[in-house]
Amino acid sequence: MVRPHQFVSNPQTMADNAFQRPLDAKQSAQAAYAEVTNAIATLQNNGIQVHVFEDTGTSTPDSVFPNNWFSTHHNGLVISYPMYADNRRLEYRQDIIDFLQANYQYQQYVDFRHFANEDTFLEGTGSIVFDHQHKLAYAVESKRTDAELLRQVCQLLGYQDVLFNAADEHNMPIYHTNVLMCVATQFVMIGMNMVATADKPRLYNLFKQSGLSVIELSNQQIHQFCGNALELQAADGSVLALSETAFNALSEAQKTTLGQYTRLLPLAVPTIEAAGGSVRCMIAGVHPTVQKA
Structure with missing residues (x-):
């Protein structure tokens, strides 16, 4: 996780991010710093x-x-990605790559950042929601998610790409797949109302083949970041990290269903959510390498 000292809502991403709204710079910087600090402590x-x-x-x-x-x-493998907004390309940090390679034995690093010079973008696990168990890579096609680059990533990983279309109730394309859906070990949470009609049968079929319980989210719940959650492994089993906003938007029935599979861990990040992302966006997952026998 990265703790920002000068956080502010990014004007370069506002045009296609329907989840984003303006913020007062000084107040938001202080609040976001505290929210990240508290989220880290809770985790x-x-x-x-x-x-x-x-x-x-x-x-x-x-x-x-x-x-x-x-x-x-x-x-x-560690992969770095080409970002849509100019100032987001400055986020790349060699010290983070070096830390990961030194501490987790990642042997290979593939850098796709140069594709941004060709106006070709793929924004990591915002663009791609991986199902690592079943080697699937779900992605909503958008100007931030290039189909050919997705295929290249899947080829490197030995995964199957699952590209589909989705838009909100105002017909605005979903900018990142990870605000629409969350794939966990035993379940998937997804805003099916936003998925293009032609793509729904294929997704339902894949979820069934994967043995995943489908928890459908309403449009309102998607806007409350219910899809922007991430399953994490703790010492005593899995937890589902999600925002307090998302937790409060889930129905009691949904919470009961989720509780059969995982433990819900709500984090209060309202200032950060005003910048258009929530808990899942804040966490870059570290997947330990599997050593071959």
């Missing part, structure tokens, strides 16, 4: 190992969302 107190990197600069307003510029994989 750690619940048995989650968190690596924290500080961002003291002013040139990277979205640095609190590191999941967009890199991903890690069990096959020993």
